[in-house]
Amino acid sequence: MRGDSGPLVIEYGDYECPYCARTDRLLAELPIVRVFRHFPVPSKHPRARPLALAAEAAGRQGRFWEMHDSLFGDQGHLDDPHLWERVRGLGLDLERFEADRRSPELDERVTRDFHSGVRAGVMSTPTLFVDGEACPGVPKPELLERLGRG
Amino acid sequence: MIEPGSPAPDFKLRDQDGLEISLDDLRGQTVVLVFYPLDFSPVCTDQLSIYQELAADFESRGVKLYGVSVDSAFAHKAFQEKLNLTIPLLADFEPKGEVAKAYGVYNDDYGTAQRALVMIGPDGVVQWAYCSPSPLEIPGANLIFDALEPSAA
Numbered sequence: 001m002r003g004d005s006g007p008l009v010i011e012y013g014d015y016e017c018p019y020c021a022r023t024d025r026l027l028a029e030l031p032i033v034r035v036f037r038h039f040p041v042p043s044k045h046p047r048a049r050p051l052a053l054a055a056e057a058a059g060r061q062g063r064f065w066e067m068h069d070s071l072f073g074d075q076g077h078l079d080d081p082h083l084w085e086r087v088r089g090l091g092l093d094l095e096r097f098e099a100d101r102r103s104p105e106l107d108e109r110v111t112r113d114f115h116s117g118v119r120a121g122v123m124s125t126p127t128l129f130v131d132g133e134a135c136p137g138v139p140k141p142e143l144l145e146r147l148g149r150g
Numbered sequence: 151m152i153e154p155g156s157p158a159p160d161f162k163l164r165d166q167d168g169l170e171i172s173l174d175d176l177r178g179q180t181v182v183l184v185f186y187p188l189d190f191s192p193v194c195t196d197q198l199s200i201y202q203e204l205a206a207d208f209e210s211r212g213v214k215l216y217g218v219s220v221d222s223a224f225a226h227k228a229f230q231e232k233l234n235l236t237i238p239l240l241a242d243f244e245p246k247g248e249v250a251k252a253y254g255v256y257n258d259d260y261g262t263a264q265r266a267l268v269m270i271g272p273d274g275v276v277q278w279a280y281c282s283p284s285p286l287e288i289p290g291a292n293l294i295f296d297a298l299e300p301s302a303a
Contacts, residue, residue, distance in 0.1 A: 043199040043234040114203065121290035123200060 003033040010035045010129040012117040015071040016045035023126040024072045038113040057101035151254040158270045159252035163240040166226035181270045185263040189221045189229035197288045
């Protein structure tokens with residue numbers, strides 16, 4: 001959860017999806033409370049799941065959103081050595097990160113996110129939920145304006 | 151579109167490997183025919199990739215999915231490899247769209263099947279069917295789960 005006040009926006013996304021990165025930049029400018037849920041689809045984006053696990057592993061050290069921003073900020077460098085560089089850049093414990101991102105607990109967590117999305121009808125990324133209403137795709141200007149009013 | 155309760159029209163189609171599969175071969179299990187417009191559609195997350203992620207969940211409920219479009223077996227093979235799919239893809243290719251027409255989910259304007267789901271019981275009777283209002287709207291996998299648990303819907 002990120003943001004202090006404003007409407008709640010739940011985003012289902014994947015760190016390898018360019019439309020999700022665009023959406024993330026648009027949402028970052030709004031006075032909203034944000035929740036991010038993982039919706040990795042490996043057959044389309046083979047790195048999506050390892051990246052979701054990397055963000056969660058950073059979260060174990062209190063830096064989920066920093067890793068989240070880092071991944072969406074540069075989708076051209078998503079291999080393991082790039083992840084280690086990001087981990088060092090954020091000042092995280094690399095050994096712990098490596099152990100955490102392979103832990104069954106985090107794997108289950110990502111799977112739980114994916115299934116919650118499926119049950120809510122998510123079929124493409126990004127999909128936002130605003131007031132319980134599903135808004136698939138990069139948010140349209142009308143939606144951004146509505147959210148911008150707070 | 152075909153109504154629940156009616157017998158599912160028989161078909162004989164080739165899969166991505168050129169093997170003929172008929173509805174008769176599928177008797178005894180619950181089958182969902184996933185009609186979709188075309189292989190290689192350009193959306194960020196493909197319908198079949200998501201169904202693929204859930205294939206194990208469907209299987210554990212005794213349900214087998216088959217994709218159906220008007221593409222040829224060769225196109226299906228390439229599409230399957232591109233998306234790493236294990237879901238079989240059936241070629242409704244010649245006569246084009248014959249099976250989609252038999253199930254009432256052919257779109258004459260586009261010359262393809264519509265996005266539709268048809269659940270067929272082990273006895274060959276249609277249990278449930280859904281057609282998307284537009285080809286751009288992807289039927290959520292949640293609809294299949296809901297159809298499997300009518301009491302929980």
